[in-house]
Structure formats: C-alpha cells, structure tokens
Amino acid sequence: MKAKWAFLTLVFTIFTVLTGCEPLLVLDPKGPQAETTSNVIWISIISMSFIVITVLVLLVIILSKYRASKQPADYEPPHIEGHPVVEGTIIGIPILIVIFLSVVSVISSYQVESTPAGYEDEEPLVIYASSSNWKWHFSYPEQDIETVNYVFFPANRSIQFKLYSYGPITSFWIPQLAGQKYAMGDMVTKINLAADAPGEFMGRNANFSGEGFAENTFNATALSQEDFDKWVEDIKKTEDPITEEKFNELLQPGHLGQLSFTGTHLDFSPAPEGEHAGHQHGDSSDKNHSEHEQNNKDKSSK
Amino acid sequence: MEFFERFALPHPDPMIYASMVAIVVVSIAIVAGLTYFKKWGYLWNEWLTTTDHKRIGIMYLISALLMLFRGGADAVMMRIQLSSPEMEFLNAQHYNEVFTTHGVVMIFFMAMPFVIGLMNYIVPLQIGARDVAFPRLNALSFWMFFAGAMLFNISFVVGGSPDAGWTNYFPLAGNEFSPTVGVNYYMWALQISGLGTLMTGINFLVTIFKMRAPGMKLMKMPMFTWSALITNVIIIFAFPVLTVALLMGTLDRQFGTALFTTGSGGMDMYWANLFWVWGHPEVYILILPAFGIYSEIISTFSQRNLYGYKSMVGSMVLISLLSFFVWVHHFFTMGQGALTNSIFSITTMAIAIPTGIKIFNWLLTMWKGKIRFTVPMLYSVAFIPLFTVGGVTGVMLAMASADYQYHNTMFLVAHFHNTIIPGVVYAMLAGLTYWWPKMFGFKLNERIGKWAFWFNVIGFVLAFFPMYLTGLDGQARRMYTYSESTGFGPMNMIAFVGAGLFAIAFILIAYNVFYSFKHSPRNIGDDPWNGRSLEWATHNPVPAYNFAIEPEVESSQAFWDHKQKKHNLFKGKISKIHMPNNSGIPIIMAGILFVFGFSFVFSIWPAVIIAAVAFFACMIYSSFENDQGRYISEQEIKETEAKFGGDSK
Ligand code: HEM
Ligand SMILES: [Cu+2]
Numbered sequence: 001m002k003a004k005w006a007f008l009t010l011v012f013t014i015f016t017v018l019t020g021c022e023p024l025l026v027l028d029p030k031g032p033q034a035e036t037t038s039n040v041i042w043i044s045i046i047s048m049s050f051i052v053i054t055v056l057v058l059l060v061i062i063l064s065k066y067r068a069s070k071q072p073a074d075y076e077p078p079h080i081e082g083h084p085v086v087e088g089t090i091i092g093i094p095i096l097i098v099i100f101l102s103v104v105s106v107i108s109s110y111q112v113e114s115t116p117a118g119y120e121d122e123e124p125l126v127i128y129a130s131s132s133n134w135k136w137h138f139s140y141p142e143q144d145i146e147t148v149n150y151v152f153f154p155a156n157r158s159i160q161f162k163l164y165s166y167g168p169i170t171s172f173w174i175p176q177l178a179g180q181k182y183a184m185g186d187m188v189t190k191i192n193l194a195a196d197a198p199g200e201f202m203g204r205n206a207n208f209s210g211e212g213f214a215e216n217t218f219n220a221t222a223l224s225q226e227d228f229d230k231w232v233e234d235i236k237k238t239e240d241p242i243t244e245e246k247f248n249e250l251l252q253p254g255h256l257g258q259l260s261f262t263g264t265h266l267d268f269s270p271a272p273e274g275e276h277a278g279h280q281h282g283d284s285s286d287k288n289h290s291e292h293e294q295n296n297k298d299k300s301s302k
Numbered sequence: 303m304e305f306f307e308r309f310a311l312p313h314p315d316p317m318i319y320a321s322m323v324a325i326v327v328v329s330i331a332i333v334a335g336l337t338y339f340k341k342w343g344y345l346w347n348e349w350l351t352t353t354d355h356k357r358i359g360i361m362y363l364i365s366a367l368l369m370l371f372r373g374g375a376d377a378v379m380m381r382i383q384l385s386s387p388e389m390e391f392l393n394a395q396h397y398n399e400v401f402t403t404h405g406v407v408m409i410f411f412m413a414m415p416f417v418i419g420l421m422n423y424i425v426p427l428q429i430g431a432r433d434v435a436f437p438r439l440n441a442l443s444f445w446m447f448f449a450g451a452m453l454f455n456i457s458f459v460v461g462g463s464p465d466a467g468w469t470n471y472f473p474l475a476g477n478e479f480s481p482t483v484g485v486n487y488y489m490w491a492l493q494i495s496g497l498g499t500l501m502t503g504i505n506f507l508v509t510i511f512k513m514r515a516p517g518m519k520l521m522k523m524p525m526f527t528w529s530a531l532i533t534n535v536i537i538i539f540a541f542p543v544l545t546v547a548l549l550m551g552t553l554d555r556q557f558g559t560a561l562f563t564t565g566s567g568g569m570d571m572y573w574a575n576l577f578w579v580w581g582h583p584e585v586y587i588l589i590l591p592a593f594g595i596y597s598e599i600i601s602t603f604s605q606r607n608l609y610g611y612k613s614m615v616g617s618m619v620l621i622s623l624l625s626f627f628v629w630v631h632h633f634f635t636m637g638q639g640a641l642t643n644s645i646f647s648i649t650t651m652a653i654a655i656p657t658g659i660k661i662f663n664w665l666l667t668m669w670k671g672k673i674r675f676t677v678p679m680l681y682s683v684a685f686i687p688l689f690t691v692g693g694v695t696g697v698m699l700a701m702a703s704a705d706y707q708y709h710n711t712m713f714l715v716a717h718f719h720n721t722i723i724p725g726v727v728y729a730m731l732a733g734l735t736y737w738w739p740k741m742f743g744f745k746l747n748e749r750i751g752k753w754a755f756w757f758n759v760i761g762f763v764l765a766f767f768p769m770y771l772t773g774l775d776g777q778a779r780r781m782y783t784y785s786e787s788t789g790f791g792p793m794n795m796i797a798f799v800g801a802g803l804f805a806i807a808f809i810l811i812a813y814n815v816f817y818s819f820k821h822s823p824r825n826i827g828d829d830p831w832n833g834r835s836l837e838w839a840t841h842n843p844v845p846a847y848n849f850a851i852e853p854e855v856e857s858s859q860a861f862w863d864h865k866q867k868k869h870n871l872f873k874g875k876i877s878k879i880h881m882p883n884n885s886g887i888p889i890i891m892a893g894i895l896f897v898f899g900f901s902f903v904f905s906i907w908p909a910v911i912i913a914a915v916a917f918f919a920c921m922i923y924s925s926f927e928n929d930q931g932r933y934i935s936e937q938e939i940k941e942t943e944a945k946f947g948g949d950s951k
Contacts, residue, residue: 022789024776025774025775025776026707026775026776027774034707036703037703037704037706037707040703040704041698041701041707041774044697044704045698048695048697048698051658051690051694052687052690052691052694055661055686055687055690056690059665062665062668062669062673063668063673066604066668066670066671066673067672067673068605068672068674071672075672077604077605077606077671078670079606079607080606080609080666081607081609081610081611082610082611082612082613086666087610087659090658090659090662090663091655094658094659098651098652098654098655098697101651101697101701102651105647105648105651105700105703105704106647106648108701108702108703108704109640109643109644109647109702109703111703112640112706113639113640167473167479168474168479169471169473169570171709171710175707175776178706179635179705179707179709180635180706180707180709181635181637182637184564184571184636184637185473185564185565185570186569186570187637189636190637202776204778205778206709206778207471207710208398208466208467208471208474208710208780209474210398210465210474210479211394211395212394213394213398213781213782214782214784
C-alpha cells in the first residue's frame with residue numbers, strides 16, 4: 001500500500017511538473033479553432049477527473065476497510081443483491097455527466113467545422129493543400145502561386161484549407177491552429193482556421209502513409225497582411241511557373257525541401273471536387289449542393 | 303529460378319537472417335527431441351487430434367502466451383527505437399513492419415486466443431456440461447486459428463511482412479503503395495483465423511443455450527459464462543464483416559478490382575468503414591470476457607456474492623448493442639460533417655454509462671467483503687482504477703471536436719493500451735492464475751506472482767502514461783523517429799524504462815510457471831480458493847468427463863450454496879458417459895488451409911486449386927464418416943473418482 005502511494009505521488013508530480021513548465025502544443029492554442037478544442041479538452045479533463053478521483057477514493061476506502069486482515073476471523077460477509085437507490089445513483093450520475101459532455105461535444109463539433117469565431121463576415125482565403133508521398137503541395141488559386149512543404153498565410157484572417165491527396169490517406173494537422181482532417185484521393189475535405197497573431201507553427205501529416213511518413217511535415221507561418229502580400233509579390237517576381245511535367249516530377253515518392261512556383265497545379269490537375277470528384281457523398285454541410293446535383297445530372301446523361 | 307525469387311525478402315536485414323537460422327534450428331531440435339523421446343504418438347493422440355474442450359483450451363493458452371512474447375519482442379524493439387531522438391536502431395521500413403506485426407499479433411493471435419482459450423476451458427465447466435456442443439468443430443476452430451497465426455508469423459522470413467498498420471487502410475494497403483506480398487499475408491492469415499473465430503462463436507452460442515445443467519436458468523449463469531454468451535453473439539454479428547472486407551481487399555490486390563482504390567470508382571473510405579464496423583465490436587469481444595473474469599475473481603476473493611447481478615448482465619447486453627453503433631468514432635476526421643460526428647459522439651459516450659455501472663458494481667462487491675489479496679485479486683484491484691483512466695480517456699476521445707486533436711497521436715495509443723492492458727491482459731493473467739489449479743492441479747507461486755504484478759503495474763504506468771502527454775504535445779503515432787527539438791525525448795525515455803519493467807514482469811511470469819511446476823505442492827484439494835461457481839465442484843485437474851454426475855443447480859453461485867446452504871448438487875448416480883472421439887480431420891483441414899493461404903499469398907494457383915479440392919474432400923469425408931463417439935464405462939469413472947479421494951462429487 002505504501003509503495004502504491006509513493007508511486008502515485010511520483011506520477012502525479014511528474015505530471016504536474018511537466019504540464020507546468022512548458023505548455024503542451026495542443027493546449028497552447030494560437031487561433032479560435034484550436035482554442036475551442038483546447039477548452040473542450042480541459043472541460044473533459046476536469047469532469048473526468050471527478051470520476052477518476054471518486055473511483056480511486058472509494059477503492060482506497062473499501063480496500064483498507066474490508067481487507068481480510070482487518071476483520072475478525074469469523075466475519076461472514078453478507079449477501080447483498082443490490083439496492084434501487086444505490087443502483088439509481090451509479091446509473092444517474094454517469095448519465096448526467098454524459099449528457100453534459102454530449103452538449104459540449106455537439107456544440108463544439110459545429111464550431112470547429114464552421115468559420116472561426118470572430119471571422120464570420122469575411123470571405124476566407126482559400127488554399128488547396130494536397131499531399132503526395134511524402135510532401136505537401138499548397139496551391140493559392142487567388143494569388144496564383146504554389147509552394148511545397150511550407151505555407152504562408154495572413155494572420156487575423158479566416159483561412160480555408162481544401163484537402164486532398166495524390167497518394168494514401170493523410171491527415172492535415174497544425175495542432176496550435178486546429179485539429180486534423182483527412183486528405184483523400186477522391187474528395188475534398190475542408191479545414192477552416194485562423195491565426196490570432198503572426199507566428200510559426202508545426203504542421204504535419206498525422207496519418208500513417210508509408211516509409212517517409214515521419215518526415216512528412218511542413219512549416220505553417222502566419223504573416224501580417226503586408227508581409228504576406230509582399231511575399232506573394234516576391235514569388236511572382238522570382239519563381240518559375242509550375243508545369244505539368246514539373247509537377248509530375250514533384251509527385252514522385254520522396255522528400256523535397258521547400259519550393260515555390262508561380263501558377264498552380266489546379267489548372268492541369270484539378271482537385272477532386274465538383275465534376276472532378278471521385279464519387280458523390282452525403283456531405284450535408286456542402287454549400288455547393290446545387291452544383292453537386294448538376295454534376296449528377298451531367299454524369300447520368302453521359 | 304524465377305519461381306523462387308518471389309519468396310525473397312524485399313527488405314532483408316542481418317537480424318532477420320539470424321531469426322531464420324534460429325527458426326530452422328529450433329524446429330529441427332523439436333522434431334529430433336520428439337523422435338528421440340518417442341513422443342510423436344503421445345502428441346498426436348493426446349493433443350493434436352483431441353476434441354476435449356479442456357485440452358483445446360490449453361493449446362489456445364499456450365499459443366497465446368507464445369504470441370505474447372512475439373508481440374512483446376516487437377514492442378520492446380519499438381520502444382528502443384523511440385527511446386531517444388534520431389535513434390538508429392530500426393529504419394523506417396523495419397519500424398513499419400514491426401508495429402504492424404505487433405498490432406496484428408497482439409489483437410488477433412494473443413488477445414483473441416487468450417480469451418477463447420479461457421472460454422474453452424471454463425465455460426463448459428461453469429455450466430456443468432461434458433464438452434462444447436460441437437467438439438470437432440471446436441478443434442477445427444483452434445487449428446484454423448493456429449494455421450492463420452503461423453501463416454502470419456512466417457511472413458517476415460518468407461516474402462516480407464505487412465507494413466500498412468494493423469488497420470491496413472487502403473489505398474496505402476493496395477498494390478500501388480504496398481507492392482510486396484506482406485499485405486496478402488495479412489489478408490489470408492486473418493481470413494483463416496477469423497473464420498475459425500466465427501465458428502467458435504456459433505459453437506459457444508449453442509453450447510451455452512443448449513447444454514446448461516438442469517436448473518441453470520439464464521439468470522443463474524455465472525457472470526463469466528454470461529460474458530462469454532454475449533461475446534459470442536457479438537462475434538457472430540461482427541466477424542462476417544471482417545470476412546467480407548478481407549475478401550474485398552484480396553480481390554483488389556490479387557484480381558485487379560478497384561473496390562477500395564480511388565480513381566476507378568472505388569472508395570478508400572469503404573475499407574475504413576468496414577474495418578471499424580468489425581473493429582469496434584472486436585474491442586468489446588476482448589473486454590467483455592475480461593469483465594466476466596473480474597466479476598468471478600472479485601466476488602471470490604471478497605468472499606461475497608456479486609453485487610447487482612442483474613445490472614451486470616443488463617449493462618453487458620447494452621454494451622453489445624451500442625458497440626455496433628459507434629464505429630465512426632475511429633475516423634471523426636474523415637470530413638463527414640458535424641451532424642454525423644455529433645451522433646456518433648453521443649452513441650460512443652453512451653457506452654461509458656453501462657461501463658461505469660460495472661465499475662461501481664465491482665466496488666460494491668468488495669464493500670462489506672472480506673478481501674484476500676491473492677495474485678488474481680491484485681490484478682483485479684489494479685484493473686479498477688487503471689481501466690477507469692482508460693475509459694475516461696475514451697470519453698475524451700469521443701468528444702468529436704477534441705478528437706481532431708487526439709486522433710492519430712500517442713494520446714490515442716495511450717488510451718487503447720490503457721483499456722487493453724489493465725482490461726484484457728490483466729484479466730487474462732488473473733484468470734490464468736485463478737484457474738491454473740483447475741487446469742494443472744497446482745497453484746502458481748504467490749510470491750513470484752506478486753513480484754510480477756508490481757513490475758507489471760509500475761511498468762505499465764511508466765510506459766503508457768507519458769504518451770498522453772506527448773500526444774497532446776503533438777507526437778503522432780507510428781513515427782519511427784523524431785528530432786530533438788520536438789522535446790519528446792524525456793517522456794519517451796521514461797516509456798522505454800517502463801517497457802523494460804513490463805518485459806521483466808512477463809519474464810517473471812514465465813519463470814513462475816517453471817518454478818511452480820517444480821516446487822508447488824500438489825495436495826491443494828478441489829477448492830483451493832474457496833470458489834463459488836460450478837467449475838470448482840469437480841476435481842483438480844479436471845477428469846476427461848468433467849463431472850462424474852451431472853450437477854443440478856439452484857442458484858447463480860451453485861457451488862457456494864452447495865457449501866453454505868447444503869444445496870445438493872449431485873443427485874444422480876454414476877453411470878457410463880458418452881464422449882466424442884478424437885479426430886485427425888481438424889488438424890489436417892487446417893494444414894490444408896495453411897497451404898491454401900500460403901499459395902494464395904504468392905498467387906501459386908495450381909497449389910491453391912489442389913488445396914481447395916483437398917479441403918472439400920475432407921469436408922465430404924467427414925460428413926460421411928460414421929463416428930458415434932465412445933463411452934467411458936462406469937467402472938472407469940469410479941476408478942478415476944477413487945483416485946481423487948473417494949466420494950464421487
Ligand atoms: C468507455 C469506453 C470507451 C470509449 C468511450 C472509447 C472511445 C474510443 C474512441 C473515440 C476511439 C477513437 C479515437 C481516435 O481514433 O481518434 C477509440 C479507439 C480505440 N479504442 Fe476505445 N473506447 C472505450 C473503451 C475501449 C476498450 C474497452 C477497448 C479495448 C478493450 C478500447 C480499444 C480501443 C482501440 C483498440 C482503439 C483504436 C486503435 C487504433 O486506431 O489502432 N477502447 N476508443
Ligand atoms: Cu471504437
């Protein structure tokens with residue numbers, strides 16, 4: 001018993017020291033979406049510790065009180081079938097906690113899927129992020145430029161990443177800005193996020209995708225609007241245009257450093273959305289519903 | 303020459319060649335030893351052809367323990383590789399093969415046979431039956447599992463291991479990105495053993511429904527039997543999904559279809575869905591029998607009846623239903639939108655309610671009890687808080703929005719090890735220790751057992767709790783390396799130390815078997831733990847016919863009430879007993895399936911066809927075989943009973 005306590009204290013100390021000295025990435029949000037997830041995580045940690053502590057306390061009390069060595073030799077444990085009040089409580093309290101967490105979960109699920117809080121009335125900047133073994137390609141249709149393995153975007157602006165993959169399923173993740181979303185070959189998924197201030201963030205593919213998976217990372221940098229515009233200008237002035245041939249070369253399995261191009265691959269290798277989607281699916285949040293239907297008609301008439 | 307090239311390893315390594323040599327040497331040693339000691343006949347007659355549920359159970363358990371060490375070796379290799387930044391112990395390809403193998407071996411070839419092995423041994427005894435409903439089918443199930451396990455295990459020396467993760471997501475697992483035969487091995491090893499499991503499900507369902515002792519109403523079944531019943535219902539509904547998914551995967555890989563391949567009208571998400579429609583119920587297939595075992599042990603060593611029997615049963619039924627409506631929580635991040643995620647988030651959290659009820663019922667079983675801290679009880683007591691942590695982190699993962707951050711990270715890895723190790727593995731160790739005297743007639747040494755327990759618990763906490771932190775700090779799962787600047791180093795070093803302690807625990811357990819075999823007293827009687835259910839109402843070790851006289855049951859703790867309230871369990875008289883005959887057919891059929899699977903993996907079609915024909919020939923032969931079983935004579939039973947100390951219980 002003593003060993004157990006010493007041990008528990010040790011674990012507890014490690015936990016607090018470590019969480020105390022340097023914030024964990026996910027709990028150190030730099031934008032509204034990650035802020036939401038971080039809050040949800042804290043809410044769930046707190047409600048869940050209530051359960052863990054209750055169980056632990058009950059267990060310790062019961063073990064110390066009802067161990068055989070503490071009882072007279074002739075003690076005969078009673079036969080107890082159950083009691084409606086006790087059983088009602090042990091069913092009722094978990095139900096209440098689950099209801100509470102369900103409400104939090106549903107509300108926050110809608111939040112992380114929609115435009116970041118505070119940026120609702122502006123049009124998001126759309127950036128296509130596509131993965132290939134084991135790189136990320138970022139296409140800026142509006143700016144008409146493309147980068148590999150790094151992405152710059154303005155801070156304080158809503159950004160919409162449109163994700164798809166030229167290879168295995170990958171998962172686009174910038175922990176300090178938002179949670180993950182899969183990038184797949186036959187459809188486009190979306191992440192809406194915003195950075196509250198300029199800064200550099202770790203980004204990576206989180207879903208196992210083969211040999212080069214561990215190094216499948218990218219740099220995400222939020223710049224002030226001026227710096228961003230200037231950067232776009234620079235690219236346009238200094239970089240070569242991306243050609244189909246060049247792009248196919250980039251798609252070959254392997255790792256590349258950071259590259260920049262003018263133009264985007266979307267012109268000759270469009271994203272799997274709209275008429276290029278691999279299949280139809282019931283994405284109820286899809287704004288382009290009518291467009292979808294149009295495509296269905298196109299396909300069936302072919 | 304070209305024919306043989308396909309068996310070459312795509313990614314050879316000195317360590318693999320060393321293992322090849324080791325495998326050959328050990329096999330030769332075994333064959334030579336069996337020949338020298340003239341044990342072939344014994345092995346064939348007593349074990350390989352047996353249809354006795356107890357021997358089949360023991361063979362399952364031995365296989366499970368062997369696979370535990372195989373999977374454990376993989377785990378240690380991974381922890382070494384991750385112990386510090388930029389480690390160069392395994393390269394990316396080998397790391398990928400190792401974690402894939404680890405996952406598959408631990409789930410399919412360690413946890414499953416462990417659970418099924420204990421069910422095999424104990425369930426017929428707990429319901430007072432002589433065997434399972436279909437003994438020969440039971441043997442076939444075992445040998446199919448074994449054939450699948452062996453097929454999977456040779457992959458790393460012949461043709462190359464699978465490397466797409468135990469979840470085997472397409473398109474990564476398709477030909478384009480996994481061109482070696484590794485994933486074919488995955489498909490066929492799981493297919494063959496999975497079909498064996500499906501047959502086990504049917505077998506036990508019938509056994510429990512049809513073969514209970516007189517008087518044992520459903521609501522008088524011991525809790526482990528209840529958990530086995532529900533588990534087998536889940537198996538029957540879930541495993542066909544795996545069968546179909548594996549078949550579709552095979553079609554894609556070997557027959558050029560594009561069911562899971564994007565670009566040709568197939569859908570990669572289809573695999574993920576099918577996999578988890580099977581996969582989530584699967585985790586409950588593992589945990590429910592564990593719940594049953596804990597219920598037995600906690601009640602026995604608190605020396606009290608199980609609190610809330612009805613709510614224990616009800617919560618398991620509820621869990622089994624809900625477990626089919628939560629699979630989407632394994633891919634909240636696939637872009638299905640907030641509505642779908644919300645629904646599955648709620649159904650997932652709902653599972654926590656019946657699970658919570660069970661935790662409190664176990665606590666209340668100990669309440670007012672008289673608790674004895676034996677090794678099985680220690681594991682059960684450690685299970686309660688540790689599994690609670692695993693469960694609540696499950697609830698955290700079930701919050702769809704937050705899961706966007708946990709998914710694919712070490713946080714998830716910590717969660718499921720936190721449920722599977724204190725949940726399933728501790729239950730298996732506890733159950734094994736608890737029922738060991740039943741199987742072998744002596745107890746495992748308690749002192750060594752307690753040492754192993756403490757190494758186990760401390761090792762577990764050190765190995766897995768740090769992962770919660772690194773996960774929240776952005777460490778993705780399945781990365782073979784990380785840079786120093788990530789700051790993951792210290793936590794992974796702690797995890798490595800924990801894994802070391804954990805490994806020591808299992809070495810101690812193996813040593814304990816050896817030690818107890820030599821030194822434990824054999825005169826432990828028939829009721830060494832002061833048990834409560836029917837399996838303790840017969841001898842240790844159990845005679846072939848289980849019970850000399852068929853027991854008649856009046857309560858859910860039949861043996862306890864026999865002792866306490868003087869219920870008379872054995873009202874009949876000894877008479878001859880009908881038993882199934884041994885049969886060589888199951889092991890032969892499984893051998894044929896092994897050849898079939900192996901040839902299929904390498905697309906050697908003539909061999910595939912010959913094996914298929916041979917398999918059906920065996921089936922036809924069995925259907926026409928006239929096997930009426932055999933009788934154990936009254937005389938023989940009386941002699942056996944006398945050896946156990948006179949009165950026929
Ligand atoms: C209170 C009950 C539980 C809840 C609410 C729960 C919830 C979850 C969720 C939401 C995930 C998916 C997370 C993700 O992929 O991001 C997950 C994964 C998993 N859980 Fe649980 N879980 C529970 C109990 C269990 C139990 C009892 C087991 C096993 C015996 C288990 C084994 C697993 C496994 C094996 C995985 C995924 C492994 C993988 O992706 O490779 N869980 N759980
Ligand atoms: Cu699940």
